[in-house]
Amino acid sequence: MNRVFVKSLLVATLAVSGLVCAAQQPPASGAAAPAVIKADVAKGGTLYDAGDAARGLPACVSCHGAAGNSTIAANPKLAGQIESYTYKQLVEFTGPDRNHPLMTTYAKMLTDAEKKNIAAYLGTQQQKPGAARNKDTLELGKKIYRGGIADKGVAACASCHGANGGGLPSQYPRLAGQHQDYTVAQLVNFRAGGRKNSAQMTTLSKRLSDDEMKAVADYIAGLK
Template identity: 70%
Template sequence: MNRAFSPFVKSLFVAMMAVSGLATAAEHAPAAVKVDAAKGATLYNDGDNARGLPACASCHGASGNSTIAANPKLAGQNAVYLHKQLVEFTTPQRQQPVMSTYAKMLTEEEKQNISAYLATQTQKPGAAKNKDTIELGKKIYRAGIAEKNVPACASCHGPAGNGMPTRYPRIGGQHQDYTTAQLVAFKANGRKNSAEMSTIAARMSDDEMKAVADYVAGLK
């Protein structure tokens, strides 16, 4: 009788051990972060003096609407994308002296909270400034540069530059200087967190980058 049931008992024992292992793993797994946009708003606007963390608003403006052309507007940006960038500022993929320093000071929860807050804000519109290059910028954005194998920016970032949530950022209304600087960084391999953008930027001239950046600034 014992021999007849021993395979069953053995199987039951293995199953119980497996369940126990899963339970143990679940006990030690990190708890899911509960996103709190209100806490994100407080940290964004006030910083944390105790840790020497300045208010994000001091560089990126009230509600994420930067008035400094070198600093990006963050209002209305996709939360997943914003969080991804904050994480990548702590890695070799995207190094920037100021942002890398402060991103490393933020907890995972704080990164998520700030991203959630900014995603709920409304971006103030920008405007194209160079009438001499607006048509070139428009052509590149909508149709790409066929002879250089540069795809239309709109194919990923959308007709109005609203991006594609979780995959491609919102770029419509962004400062010309900031957009140009990012394209240059991708081309020079100074920014390494998108192989796709590095490939595309490498095929573009400085004038083409500036033209499309200016056109993008006026998208709504």
């Protein structure tokens, strides 16, 4: 075989091999990473306010109030809630650990992007403050929230949810200003096993009496 032809074939083979190897290599250090699609606050606000009639999806505003400021004590205020927490709850409503006759149905109708958009919208809204109502239990509620109940093994709520109830992004929700009735209902639900998406809250709620739950929920409602 002609030596010149063999040499040319070898060079071509090596060149092709080099191209394949280069394609398989990870991006060089400093190379731009693939763009992450961000949540769309505007789309989230539109879906929150108007729903989607074509899919039979009602507007969130009908239960949770304008800009997430619910005026119905049984329905939580969502304004100013940590974005990642709201998204997490919408996802968990579709699973076995958090079931609700309405929210489970509606959450399953939302795409993942829509869940993120709604969560992003609510996270940008300003919550209207609440207020404690029972002065006779205010000190007890404050004691539980800030210091826990040592002899019952109840940790201070503030240790996870913050001194002012602002929560901790990606881990613990904002509690400040929340409706008393809603907070008590969630504590009872954790205790009874109806809500299973927090092992910590399931354990702690079982150590609280009804009166202690009401006292700490009332105190939380007045946090800002």
